[in-house]
Amino acid sequence: MSIEQLAETARAMVAPGKGIIAIDESSGTCAKRFAGVGIENIEENRRAYRELLLTTPKANEYLSGAILFDETIRQKTKGGVPFAKFMADNGMIPGIKVDKGTHPLAGFPGELITEGLDGLRERLAEYYKLGARFAKWRAVITIGEDTPSGTCIDSNAHALARYAALCQEQGLVPMVEPEVLMDGDHDIETCYEVTEVTLRSLFDALYQHNVMLEGTILKASMVVPGKDCPEQASVEEVAEATLMCLKSTVPAILPGIVFLSGGQSDEAATAHLDAMNRMGPNPWPLSFSYGRAMQQAALKLWAQDMTGNWDKAQATVYDRAKANGLAALGKWEG
Numbered sequence: 001m002s003i004e005q006l007a008e009t010a011r012a013m014v015a016p017g018k019g020i021i022a023i024d025e026s027s028g029t030c031a032k033r034f035a036g037v038g039i040e041n042i043e044e045n046r047r048a049y050r051e052l053l054l055t056t057p058k059a060n061e062y063l064s065g066a067i068l069f070d071e072t073i074r075q076k077t078k079g080g081v082p083f084a085k086f087m088a089d090n091g092m093i094p095g096i097k098v099d100k101g102t103h104p105l106a107g108f109p110g111e112l113i114t115e116g117l118d119g120l121r122e123r124l125a126e127y128y129k130l131g132a133r134f135a136k137w138r139a140v141i142t143i144g145e146d147t148p149s150g151t152c153i154d155s156n157a158h159a160l161a162r163y164a165a166l167c168q169e170q171g172l173v174p175m176v177e178p179e180v181l182m183d184g185d186h187d188i189e190t191c192y193e194v195t196e197v198t199l200r201s202l203f204d205a206l207y208q209h210n211v212m213l214e215g216t217i218l219k220a221s222m223v224v225p226g227k228d229c230p231e232q233a234s235v236e237e238v239a240e241a242t243l244m245c246l247k248s249t250v251p252a253i254l255p256g257i258v259f260l261s262g263g264q265s266d267e268a269a270t271a272h273l274d275a276m277n278r279m280g281p282n283p284w285p286l287s288f289s290y291g292r293a294m295q296q297a298a299l300k301l302w303a304q305d306m307t308g309n310w311d312k313a314q315a316t317v318y319d320r321a322k323a324n325g326l327a328a329l330g331k332w333e334g
């Protein structure tokens with residue numbers, strides 16, 4: 001796979017006014033989300049729900065792609081079309097989550113390391129055959145009294161770099177995701193410092209592993225105060241802090257940055273993205289790769305009446321895609 005092809009895919013992922021819907025929840029996370037609205041966590045429900053999201057009429061006006069889970073990329077629409085083919089036929093790029101989740105980092109209580117490197121080359125080759133053109137790996141950095149440690153940050157950066165190099169070898173664009181969690185009562189300055197150190201470590205590791213940044217997308221968390229911090233920040237403060245942190249750590253050659261929503265409300269996730277784009281021009285396109293902030297309204301509606309509310313639920317997916325697509329241009333009207 002040439003770097004030109006990877007770069008072309010990466011650019012298409014962050015095409016002007018378009019972003020990505022993350023629907024790559026593992027069956028365990030899906031169980032949690034379904035339990036929250038009283039849906040039984042069985043395969044057919046997971047399939048039907050993903051079909052609802054992926055087949056939203058005209059969502060491709062604002063969505064360049066979607067991140068699928070291993071089970072999802074093997075599933076089909078009710079009409080028998082594999083989801084990845086349905087997406088490609090509708091101008092959306094199929095992506096796949098390839099990490100195997102977080103585990104306690106031995107020797108560092110309260111900290112997590114993402115696993116999944118063993119056998120990854122073969123899994124990536126299979127996902128490519130199934131139609132995936134980009135792959136996501138999420139590392140988690142937890143802010144606490146004595147965390148994160150340098151060891152946790154560097155170990156996760158090293159794993160991200162090894163996965164990213166393998167992705168490019170197999171023809172997939174790596175979407176590298178070092179998520180600094182919003183959990184806790186830390187202030188926005190602490191989040192800034194931790195995000196800065198995390199991104200420096202990540203780009204150093206990517207460089208050490210010969211990862212071609214032209215064919216890489218960063219999935220970043222925004223610089224925000226912890227959920228339980230008494231002093232919350234304004235939209236402008238979050239946008240300014242996030243931009244400053246990214247500009248001082250992320251090389252300009254990267255084709256784009258997308259954000260996770262991380263537990264922000266739908267409105268806040270959109271407002272922050274919009275504000276950052278209004279503050280531009282920025283070195284890279286800034287767009288979205290939201291999971292919860294794209295889905296939660298639709299999931300609630302679908303849970304109330306799975307067949308009766310199908311169209312209504314899809315309409316909210318379209319609305320969320322449109323709002324975030326406009327925010328990716330700095331043109332959201334609130």
Ligand code: 13P
Pocket residue numbers: 022024138177260261262263289290291292293
């Ligand atoms: P949220 O937007 O719900 O944080 O999910 C995005 C994602 O893919 C996390 O890995």
